[in-house]
Amino acid sequence: xxxxxxxxxxxxxxxxxxxxxxxxxxxxxxxxxxxxxxxxxxxxxxxxxxxxxxxxxxxxxxxxxxxxxxxxxxxxxxxxxxxxxxxxxxxxxxxxxxxxxxxxxxxxxxxxxxxxxxxxxxxxxxxxxxxxxxxxxxxxxxxxxxxxxxxxxxxxxxxxxxxxxxxxxxxxxxxxxxxxxxxxxxxxxxxxxxxxxxxxxxxxxxxxxxxxxxxxxxxxxxxxxxxxxxxxxxxxxxxxxxxxxxxxxxxxxxxxxxxxxxxxxxxxxxxxxxxxxxxxxxxxxxxxxxxxxxxxxxxxxxxxxxxxxxxxxxxxxxxxxxxxxxxxxxxxxxxxxxxxxxxxxxxxxxxxxxxxxxxxxxxxxxxxxxxxxxxxxxxxxxxxxxxxxxxxxxxxxxxxxxxxxxxxxxxxxxxxxxxxxxxxxxxxxxxxxxxxxxxxxxxxxxxxxxxxxxxxxxxxxxxxxxxxxxxxxxxxxxxxxxxxxxxxxxxxxxxxxxxxxxxxxxxxxxxxxxxxxxxxxxxxxxxxxxxxxxxxxxxxxxxxxxxxxxxxxxxxxxxxxxxxxxxxxxxxxxxxxxxxxxxxxx
DNA sequence: TATGAAACTTAGCACTCTCTAA
DNA sequence: TTAGAGAGTGCTAAGTTTCATA
Numbered sequence: 001x002x003x004x005x006x007x008x009x010x011x012x013x014x015x016x017x018x019x020x021x022x023x024x025x026x027x028x029x030x031x032x033x034x035x036x037x038x039x040x041x042x043x044x045x046x047x048x049x050x051x052x053x054x055x056x057x058x059x060x061x062x063x064x065x066x067x068x069x070x071x072x073x074x075x076x077x078x079x080x081x082x083x084x085x086x087x088x089x090x091x092x093x094x095x096x097x098x099x100x101x102x103x104x105x106x107x108x109x110x111x112x113x114x115x116x117x118x119x120x121x122x123x124x125x126x127x128x129x130x131x132x133x134x135x136x137x138x139x140x141x142x143x144x145x146x147x148x149x150x151x152x153x154x155x156x157x158x159x160x161x162x163x164x165x166x167x168x169x170x171x172x173x174x175x176x177x178x179x180x181x182x183x184x185x186x187x188x189x190x191x192x193x194x195x196x197x198x199x200x201x202x203x204x205x206x207x208x209x210x211x212x213x214x215x216x217x218x219x220x221x222x223x224x225x226x227x228x229x230x231x232x233x234x235x236x237x238x239x240x241x242x243x244x245x246x247x248x249x250x251x252x253x254x255x256x257x258x259x260x261x262x263x264x265x266x267x268x269x270x271x272x273x274x275x276x277x278x279x280x281x282x283x284x285x286x287x288x289x290x291x292x293x294x295x296x297x298x299x300x301x302x303x304x305x306x307x308x309x310x311x312x313x314x315x316x317x318x319x320x321x322x323x324x325x326x327x328x329x330x331x332x333x334x335x336x337x338x339x340x341x342x343x344x345x346x347x348x349x350x351x352x353x354x355x356x357x358x359x360x361x362x363x364x365x366x367x368x369x370x371x372x373x374x375x376x377x378x379x380x381x382x383x384x385x386x387x388x389x390x391x392x393x394x395x396x397x398x399x400x401x402x403x404x405x406x407x408x409x410x411x412x413x414x415x416x417x418x419x420x421x422x423x424x425x426x427x428x429x430x431x432x433x434x435x436x437x438x439x440x441x442x443x444x445x446x447x448x449x450x451x452x453x454x455x456x457x458x459x460x461x462x463x464x465x466x467x468x469x470x471x472x473x474x475x476x477x478x479x480x481x482x483x484x485x486x487x488x489x490x491x492x493x494x495x496x497x498x499x500x501x502x503x504x505x506x507x508x509x510x511x512x513x514x515x516x517x518x519x520x521x522x523x524x525x526x527x528x529x530x531x532x533x534x535x536x537x538x539x540x541x542x543x544x545x546x547x548x549x550x551x552x553x554x555x556x557x558x559x560x561x562x563x564x565x566x567x568x569x570x571x572x573x574x575x576x577x578x579x580x581x582x583x584x585x586x
Numbered sequence: 587t588a589t590g591a592a593a594c595t596t597a598g599c600a601c602t603c604t605c606t607a608a
Numbered sequence: 609t610t611a612g613a614g615a616g617t618g619c620t621a622a623g624t625t626t627c628a629t630a
Contacts, residue, residue, distance in 0.1 A: 104620065112598075112621065158593065166620095172592060173620085187594085236596095237624060250623085274623055275597055313624070314588095330595085330624060376598070385613080447608090536598075538616090543596055566616055 002054050006110050012119030016108060017045040019121035089161060089177070090138075097178040098161065103130070109168045113246040113276025123167045131163045159183050169244070180571035189575055192546045194326055195334035196586060201323045202335070206231065213288040219310040223319055225292045226251050226308050230316075230329050233283065234336050234371050236274060237313035237329035248272045251329070252311050257303045265290040277375050337368045337544035342586040344368075345549060350557055357557050359528075361550075361564065366531065368540045376536040382529075389526045393519060394428070394436045400515045401425050402492065406499045407508045414505075433493045441486040448478050547573035548580035555582035 001007045007016075021042060024030065030039040042048065067075075086101045103125045111118040127147035134140060136154045143149050150164075162175035177183050205227070212224035229235050230251050238250020249258060249271050258271035262282075267290065269281045285293075296307045313329060320327040344364030348357070379385070404425050408415055415422055428436070452475045459469055492498070541550075547565075551573075554561045565573060 100619075102619090110599090110621085115621090160593075163592090168621095170591095171622095174593075176594080191595085239624065241623095245622085248622085275599095275621075277598080314626095317625075328625065374597080379613095381613085539597060568617065 001108055001110075002050055006108075006118065009118060011114070011116065012108075013045050015117060015119035016121070017048075019119075023121065091177070091181070091183070094182065096181040096183075099176050099178040099181075101175060103164070103175075104166070104173060111246060113248065113272060115246045116244050117168055120168055125164050125166075129164045133158065133161055133163070179568065180574065185572070185575045188547075188572070191334060192338065192548070195331055195338055195546070197324060198327065198331055198335040199339075201327070202231075205320075205323050210286075210288075213286070213292060219315075221292055222296065222308045222311045223316060225289055225296070226311055226316060227320075228286065228289050230332050231336070232285070233269070233281065234333045234373075236333070237316065239313050246272070246276050248274060248276055250274070252308050252313050252316065254307045255303070256297055256301055256305045256307065259293055259297065259307060261290065261294055261297070263290075267293060273373065277373065279373050281373075333372065334544055337372055337540055338546040338549060338586045340368050340371055341365070341545045341549050345553055348553075348557070354559050354563065357559050358563055361553060361559070362537065365537045365541060365545070366535055368545055369535050369537050372540055372544060374536045374539040375534050378533050382533055386526065386529065389522060389529070391436070391439055393522050393526070394432065395440055396515050396519045396522065398428055398433055398436050400512055400519070401428060402497055403508050403512050403515070405492075406497050406503065407505055407512075409496050409499050410503070410505050410508070430493050434490060437486060437489045437493075441482050441489075445479055445482055448475060448482070542569065542572075546586050547576035548584050549586055551576050551580040552582055552584040555580075 006012050024042070031042055032038065033040050083101075087098055088095050089098055090096070104122070106124040107122050109115075109117055109120045109122045127143040127149055130143075130149055131151040131153060132140060132149050133153055133155050135156075140149075140152050160174035160176050164173055165171070166173050209224040209227045209231075212220050213228070215221045215224065230237070236250035238253040240253060241248065249255065250273065254269075254271065258269060260268040260270070262268060265285055265287050267283050267285050269279055269283065271279050273279045293307065296309075301307075301309075317328045320329065320331075341364055344367050345361075348360045348364065352360075401424065404422055408422070452470060452472075455470045488498070547569075550564050551561065553559065554564055561570065561577060565577075570577065
């Protein structure tokens with residue numbers, strides 16, 4: 001991990017170093033001075049050199065990567081076969097797939113955000129730490145030779161198959177059934193049905209909290225305000241967190257510094273949510289909510305103090321249960337996400353190609369993801385990718401105006417006849433043209449160079465007749481040609497472009513048209529990329545949008561379901577695919 | 587009623603696989 | 609044909625809610 005961003009953090013290094021020293025001590029092999037043979041104390045992480053270890057593992061990776069495809073396939077097949085029997089279990093006589101059948105291996109803990117325990121050693125789990133949960137009559141799987149399980153129990157009121165305690169925070173980890181199992185499907189179905197049921201209560205709930213925003217009892221007023229935020233902004237409940245966890249918040253745990261008031265009624269939210277994902281939102285709120293937040297922030301409260309000091313998720317949830325059995329804060333997120341998706345889908349016209357409909361579906365999906373603040377890290381290559389697209393657009397524009405100038409060479413009169421058509425002929429400045437010409441030529445030269453190197457390598461391996469061999473001379477000639485072309489292009493920025501004898505105005509017009517379409521598409525593509533660069537669509541699709549909505553969309557708009565759900569999702573949402581038709585509504 | 591553990595859902599990261607555009 | 613991007617998936621961290629206990 002030494003080359004990762006994690007390992008650059010001070011806390012990571014400190015935690016790692018502590019645990020590292022402990023392990024050295026426990027293994028009973030203290031470091032020894034090479035000359036004096038005296039044991040030495042290792043005091044400073046910065047003076048430890050791990051590059052040999054790092055290089056070793058890098059090498060292993062390289063070796064693995066360089067195997068032939070057939071070899072890789074063979075290894076994978078062997079592995080799959082060995083694992084097959086651990087991937088299934090029998091539940092009530094039916095075969096079901098197990099999800100995470102592998103015990104988590106030891107490693108360095110990588111917390112998200114500023115986690116105080118990041119870098120600590122996550123220790124190896126032995127069978128002696130593992131509890132097995134299995135049917136009374138079933139044969140207990142044998143522990144690895146020389147070991148025994150911590151415990152074997154027969155609890156049919158829970159869904160886990162095995163369990164152990166992890167050493168970083170002391171929490172419990174479970175082996176459970178896969179997403180496509182009957183148990184998971186059923187609880188998924190129940191979750192969405194519960195969210196659907198909220199429709200019949202939401203009006204009353206909203207009416208009540210609207211009234212309670214002015215309640216004289218502070219607790220009720222806080223409860224109403226928090227419910228408003230959870231309902232309106234799809235905030236999470238926000239449970240209490242410990243000192244030894246990352247400092248993240250949800251609704252109930254919002255603090256003074258997370259909420260800024262901009263009169264008359266704009267509230268700026270700025271905090272780290274689950275997984276330390278930044279939540280930033282400037283939101284116009286109900287005037288009474290604004291007033292309440294001002295009251296909840298009133299002195300002596302200051303930075304570090306809770307806004308909802310009388311409230312926590314259990315109080316909030318208990319109140320919600322009065323409206324509907326089983327209703328919790330979380331349910332609002334599901335409800336609002338699916339409700340938003342339904343609304344968005346109602347706006348989609350049934351027209352266009354499958355691809356166009358898919359774009360509309362994704363736009364609806366994106367609206368939900370934005371509501372839930374589902375983000376992803378901006379890709380490391382994003383900027384470069386967008387830069388390349390920009391270059392491509394500029395290149396096409398340059399080509400287009402060049403074509404138009406060629407048309408004028410053939411038929412100068414057109415310039416006055418078709419003013420609109422030629423209005424963009426000078427949209428690129430001379431400098432911009434020189435710039436893009438240089439880039440295009442440099443790119444093509446690089447391509448040639450690469451192809452040449454590939455061919456050369458190939459020639460070394462196989463016997464190629466002398467006459468067919470590529471030589472450095474060929475390459476240089478081609479590069480020369482490009483250089484000449486560049487000169488020609490640069491010249492044409494100032495003077496009329498050359499037009500081949502075979503060219504006609506019609507042919508050139510057709511080319512312009514083609515380019516214009518390409519430019520339009522590329523601009524759209526770029527916009528789409530920008531819009532999606534920080535929004536993760538998967539999480540809402542997997543957890544918040546009732547899958548029956550997607551099935552309905554598929555049937556109503558005639559879009560194959562495998563364009564909307566991946567294989568794993570189709571298995572997970574089998575229950576939805578089988579039950580919803582084109583008229584289904586959330 | 588408070589507290590912490592247990593149980594289960596939600597989440598982003600990082601890898602692998604697959605497809606696409608040059 | 610092939611690199612590179614995007615989709616798909618595995619992994620496990622990080623939440624919420626429920627349950628048990630004092």
